[in-house]
Amino acid sequence: MKVRFWGVRGSIPVPGPDTVRVGGNTACVEVQTADREVIIIDAGTGIRLLGLDLAQRPTERLIAVLLFSHTHWDHIQGLPFFTPASVKQNRVVVLGERRMDRRLEQILAGQMVDAYLPFTLDDLRADLLIKEVHDGEKIVIGNSTSVLPRRLHHPGGVFGYRITCRGRTVVYASDVSHPLDRPDLDVVDLARDADLLIHDAQYTPEEKQQHVDWGHSSWTDAVQVAQQADVGQLALFHHDPLHTDDQLEVIEQQAQAMFPGAFLAREGMEIAIA
Ligand SMILES: [Zn+2]
Ligand SMILES: [Zn+2]
Numbered sequence: 001m002k003v004r005f006w007g008v009r010g011s012i013p014v015p016g017p018d019t020v021r022v023g024g025n026t027a028c029v030e031v032q033t034a035d036r037e038v039i040i041i042d043a044g045t046g047i048r049l050l051g052l053d054l055a056q057r058p059t060e061r062l063i064a065v066l067l068f069s070h071t072h073w074d075h076i077q078g079l080p081f082f083t084p085a086s087v088k089q090n091r092v093v094v095l096g097e098r099r100m101d102r103r104l105e106q107i108l109a110g111q112m113v114d115a116y117l118p119f120t121l122d123d124l125r126a127d128l129l130i131k132e133v134h135d136g137e138k139i140v141i142g143n144s145t146s147v148l149p150r151r152l153h154h155p156g157g158v159f160g161y162r163i164t165c166r167g168r169t170v171v172y173a174s175d176v177s178h179p180l181d182r183p184d185l186d187v188v189d190l191a192r193d194a195d196l197l198i199h200d201a202q203y204t205p206e207e208k209q210q211h212v213d214w215g216h217s218s219w220t221d222a223v224q225v226a227q228q229a230d231v232g233q234l235a236l237f238h239h240d241p242l243h244t245d246d247q248l249e250v251i252e253q254q255a256q257a258m259f260p261g262a263f264l265a266r267e268g269m270e271i272a273i274a
Contacts, residue, residue, distance in 0.1 A: 001168050001273045002032040003196060003235075007046020008265040010175075010202050010216070010238035011074050018244035023267020025049070026074040027174055027238060029198060033165040037142045038064040041161060041172050046267065047078035054084050061089045065141055067149075068096030069174055070158040071107045080112055080119070090126040095139065097149070097159055098132045105130040135159075150190045152176045154215040160190050168273050169194040171231070174238045176200050178221045180212070183228055191229035195273045198265065199225060201236035204251065219251050223259045235265040 007025035015024040026044030033039065040050065043066060054062055062084050069075055084090050096104045108130065109121040121128075133139060135151040148162040153176060160173040171194040178184045191197045202216035219236050226234040236255060239248055248264055255262035 001034055001163075001165055001170060001195075002270060003170055003198075003273065004030045004032075004050075004270045005046075005235070005237075005265045005267055006030060006050040007042075007044040007078070008237055008239055008267050009044075009074075009241060010200075011241050013045045014241045018246075021245040021266065022239060022248050022264055025267055026077065027069075028078060029172060031163055031170055033142070033145045033163075034168070035142055035144050035165065037145050037165075038062070039141065039145070039147070039163060040064055040066045042067070042069055042075040042174070043077070043079040043082060044074050045078040045081075048081040048083075051082040051084050055087075061091070062087070063091045063093075065093045065095065065147075067147065067159075067161055067172075068094070068104070069160070069172065070154065070156065071096065071099055071104070072156075072175065075175075076108065076111060079108065080117055085124040085126045085128060088125045092126055092128050094128060094130040095133050095149075097134075097151075097157065099156055104132050148190070150186060152187060152190075153178075153184060155213075158215075160187065162190050162194070170196045170198070170273065172198045173225070174198065174200045175215060176217055177215045178217055178225075180208075183221060183224045187225050188228045191225055191231055193230055195232045196235060196271060197222075197226055197229065197231040197233070198235045198237045200238045201251070201255075202238050202240045207240070219255050220258075223255055223262060226259050226262065231261070233261040233263070233271070234259055235263060235271070237265040239264070
């Protein structure tokens with residue numbers, strides 16, 4: 001499998017001189033499986049760049065699966081600017097959760113009305129299949145890829161995803177919170193023995209004390225999950241918009257001292273999982 005980070009920031013895009021090395025776009029991760037399925041996780045502003053890249057690839061018809069962890073702004077805002085969704089022959093299967101008693105389709109359409117944009121969800125000409133999935137429902141993609149959504153702690157709820165193909169596993173757990181004294185065992189269980197864990201690392205431990213109910217993790221939470229779940233590599237993800245490249249690189253060194261397989265998810269970075 002190959003994993004590429006198109007957006008690694010949390011909350012709001014932060015372009016500028018202090019975020020050049022790590023990146024300023026919000027959450028979007030591409031997973032290419034060993035049997036060439038394209039899976040996209042979240043549609044933050046990073047998905048715009050992914051769309052441009054997909055358009056350059058030598059396929060007549062794009063078929064992709066787009067998984068939403070949840071529909072907070074920083075995970076959906078790029079969708080209207082994902083140009084493959086406007087190409088008639090493409091097919092995008094969109095999966096996520098019903099939220100606050102509103103259908104997923106209704107929520108996604110809600111950011112694309114005339115007060116905000118000059119076009120609507122219905123104007124996207126690709127074959128968009130929007131489907132709600134449930135906690136623990138095993139999703140099969142193609143011949144040999146399975147995806148397990150797991151409901152985790154975040155305001156309004158969030159899905160973590162465990163993606164497995166031919167014995168290799170990537171786990172995405174962004175926008176998750178843990179109790180103050182220990183990792184959430186549901187996250188540890190989802191991440192068990194994964195080759196790569198992509199985990200929320202918005203805060204330092206000190207910042208987390210000041211944002212207890214905000215639904216995010218500290219980088220030490222992410223390290224503890226990685227250790228307890230015995231994962232191969234840990235990508236620290238969903239960086240705080242206030243954190244500069246310099247600050248994040250200090251966090252990376254501290255994390256690596258505790259867990260050598262830890263690194264900062266950086267925009268444009270590609271990880272091969274063989
Ligand atoms: Zn977020
Ligand atoms: Zn969120």
